[in-house]
Amino acid sequence: MNSFGSHLCLTTFGESHGPGVGCVLDGVPSGLKIDEGFMQSELDRRRPGYTTGGTKRTEEDRAEILSGVFEGVSTGAPIAILIRNQNAKSGDYDDLREVFRPAHADYSWFMKYGIRDHRGGGRSSARESAARVAAGAIAKLILKEIGVTVKSGVAAIGGVESGICDFERAENSPIFSLDVHTQAEQIAEIEAARRDLDSIGAIVKVRAEGVPAGLGEPLYGKLDAKLAEALMGINAVKAVEIGAGVRAASMRGGGNNDEMSAEGFLSANAGGILGGVSSGEPIDLTVHFKPTPSIGKAQRTIDIHGNERVIEIKGRHDVCVGIRGAVVCEAMTALVIADMLLLNLSSTLDRVKTAYTRKNPL
Numbered sequence: 001m002n003s004f005g006s007h008l009c010l011t012t013f014g015e016s017h018g019p020g021v022g023c024v025l026d027g028v029p030s031g032l033k034i035d036e037g038f039m040q041s042e043l044d045r046r047r048p049g050y051t052t053g054g055t056k057r058t059e060e061d062r063a064e065i066l067s068g069v070f071e072g073v074s075t076g077a078p079i080a081i082l083i084r085n086q087n088a089k090s091g092d093y094d095d096l097r098e099v100f101r102p103a104h105a106d107y108s109w110f111m112k113y114g115i116r117d118h119r120g121g122g123r124s125s126a127r128e129s130a131a132r133v134a135a136g137a138i139a140k141l142i143l144k145e146i147g148v149t150v151k152s153g154v155a156a157i158g159g160v161e162s163g164i165c166d167f168e169r170a171e172n173s174p175i176f177s178l179d180v181h182t183q184a185e186q187i188a189e190i191e192a193a194r195r196d197l198d199s200i201g202a203i204v205k206v207r208a209e210g211v212p213a214g215l216g217e218p219l220y221g222k223l224d225a226k227l228a229e230a231l232m233g234i235n236a237v238k239a240v241e242i243g244a245g246v247r248a249a250s251m252r253g254g255g256n257n258d259e260m261s262a263e264g265f266l267s268a269n270a271g272g273i274l275g276g277v278s279s280g281e282p283i284d285l286t287v288h289f290k291p292t293p294s295i296g297k298a299q300r301t302i303d304i305h306g307n308e309r310v311i312e313i314k315g316r317h318d319v320c321v322g323i324r325g326a327v328v329c330e331a332m333t334a335l336v337i338a339d340m341l342l343l344n345l346s347s348t349l350d351r352v353k354t355a356y357t358r359k360n361p362l
Contacts, residue, residue, distance in 0.1 A: 004230065004233070005027070005335065006217075006339055007027045007342040007343050008026075008027040008028065008139065008335065008339040009025070010023055010024075010025050010026075010132070010135050010335060011023060011024045011026075012128055012131040012132065012135075013131075014083075014085075014123075014127075014131065015119075015122040015123050015125065015128075016085070016117075016119060016120035016121055016122060016125030016128075017117070017119035017120050017122070018085065018122075020082055020083055020084040020085050021083050021127055021128055021131045022080065022081050022082040022083055022131050023080070023081050023131035023134060023135050024078050024079070024080045024081075025078065025079045025138055026079075027339075027342060028068065028076070028079055028138060028142070029074065029076065029342070030073075030075055030076035031073060031074065032073065032074040032145070033073055033074075033141070034072055034074055034079075034138065034141065036063070036065065036072075038141065039063050039134055039137040039138070040062070040063060042133050042134070042136065042137040042327065042331070043063060043083070043130060043133055043134060043137075044061070045133075045324075045327045046061070046129065046133045046324050046327040046328060047059060047060075047061045047130075048061075048316075048324075052174040052190060052323070059085065059086055061130055062083065062084070063081050063082075063083055063134050064083070065081055066080040066081065066082055067079065067080045068080060079138065081134045081135070083131065083134065085127070095311070096118045096311070096313075097118045098118075098303045098304045098305070099301060099302075099303045099304075099309055100304070101293065101294065101301065101311070101313060102300075104293050104294070105124035106118075106121070110304065124235075125235075126321065126324075126325075128235075129234065129235060129325075129328045129331075132234075132328055132332060132335075133327055133328060133331045136328075136330060136331020137331070139331070139334040139335045139337075139338040139339075140330075140331075142338045142341070142342075143210075143334055143338055143341070146210070146212070147210040148209070148210040148211055148337065148341075149209050149210055150207070150209075150330050150333050150337070151167040151170070151171075151207050151209075151330065152167070152176065152204055152207075152327065152329050152330045153165070153166070153167050153170030153173075153176050153177065153178035153205055153326065154170065154173075154175055154176045154177050154178060154203070154204055154205075154322065154323060155203045155205045155286070156186075156202060157175070157187075157189045157190060157200060157201075157320060157322075158186075158189045158193075158200045158201060158202075160182055160186045161182070161203070162177060162178040162182050162186075163179050163181060163182060164178065164179045164181070165178045165179075165205060166178055166179065166180070167205075167207060174187070175187060175323050176323060176326045178205060190319050190320050193319050193320070194319045197295060197296030197297050197312075198295050198296075198297060198319075199291040199292035199293075199295050199317075199320065199321075200291050200319060201288070201289055201291045201320070201322060202321075202323060203286060203287070203288055203289070203322070204287040204289065204322055204325060204329050205284070205286055205287075206231075206285040206286075206329050206333050207282055207283065207284055208272070208282065208283040209282045209283075211272065211278050211280070211282070212278065212280060213277075213278055213279055213280035214277060214278060215337065215340040215341060215344055216273070216275075216276045216277035216278055216340060217340070218275060218276045219276070221343075222273075222275075222276025222277070223273050223276055223277060223278055223336070223337075223340055224271075224276060225276065226336050226339075227240070227242070227283075227285060227332075227333060228240045228242070230332040230333070230335065230336050231285065231329060231332055233332070234287075234325060234328050234329065234332060235321065235325070236289045236290050236292065236293075236321045236322070236325065237288065237289055238290045239287075239288040240286070240287055241285065241286040241287075242270075242271040242273060242283075242284070242285055242286075243268060243271025243272070243273070244256060244269040244271070245271075245286055248269060251269075257269070258270050264281070265279070265281055268281060268282070268284065271284045271285065272284060278340075283333075283337075285329070285333065287322075287329050289320075289321055289322030289325050292317055292318050292319065292320065292321040294313045295313060295317075296312055296313060296314075297312065298310050299311055299312075299313075
């Protein structure tokens with residue numbers, strides 16, 4: 001599937017070493033001011049070469065809006081965005097034309113389709129996530145209208161975990177670290193992996209604040225389920241937690257339950273979602289990224305003929321894909337919440353009446 005969303009529907013297209021990547025975002029309400037400068041700033045955060053531990057591939061990642069926007073305002077028509085590839089070096093992958101890279105999509109996609117684009121993984125490449133970030137920027141502009149913000153930061157690099165969770169600090173960190181005190185050690189872990197021709201995993205925290213209560217569509221469109229689906233669909237993500245997450249499995253109900261007072265919830269183990277519906281509290285998500293599978297170390301594998309081979313992957317790759325992945329997590333979270341917000345307009349008759357009551361200009 002190349003599309004997701006119910007009301008706010010995103011379809012992405014393009015390959016890592018094709019002419020470009022892009023998206024079509026359908027369902028954006030008319031009258032939304034499209035801040036192209038903000039969209040570009042979001043793409044810059046994900047852009048290759050922007051962060052420590054990222055790939056050496058240099059791309060401008062300039063977003064071209066092709067439709068759905070007139071004089072800076074959304075028209076209600078689908079918004080199409082193109083991001084051209086300018087620095088692809090397909091020759092780096094010539095040796096992989098018939099060889100499967102361990103831990104990549106190469107083998108499974110070949111088994112499914114009988115054909116694959118060996119140039120950086122083609123469609124399975126994380127290059128596609130640039131389109132998600134562009135669409136996520138528009139979702140953030142929708143959410144901004146009602147005071148919802150989505151932020152992220154790196155909570156761990158390898159085994160070096162952040163002791164605090166400072167989302168404001170993360171915005172100015174070269175690795176989006178949530179903790180200024182552990183940042184240097186986390187960078188050292190990245191550089192050590194680079195020297196060893198290896199890679200390293202990461203944990204990303206995402207927080208959405210200002211989310212109104214009542215978003216979510218039980219039973220099979222739960223907000224937490226949709227968020228988990230969207231985040232698990234990001235390249236290299238292997239696990240997603242909401243609130244207390246896996247810690248809840250070792251707790252008793254008395255410790256896990258979020259008691260309430262007249263002032264609100266007394267704890268946040270639920271992560272802002274109860275019964276699949278937002279509670280009005282901040283939504284807290286934890287996203288686990290595996291180490292980048294493209295490494296320079298010699299590895300055993302097979303080719304498309306079943307012959308055993310040993311490969312050392314060349315090319316330009318992130319040492320820690322989770323760093324740039326943090327921005328993608330924000331985008332996907334914003335898209336899901338914006339989708340649920342638009343769906344919720346029709347959840348009660350009063351909301352339908354409010355949404356469709358306009359003065360007759362005639």
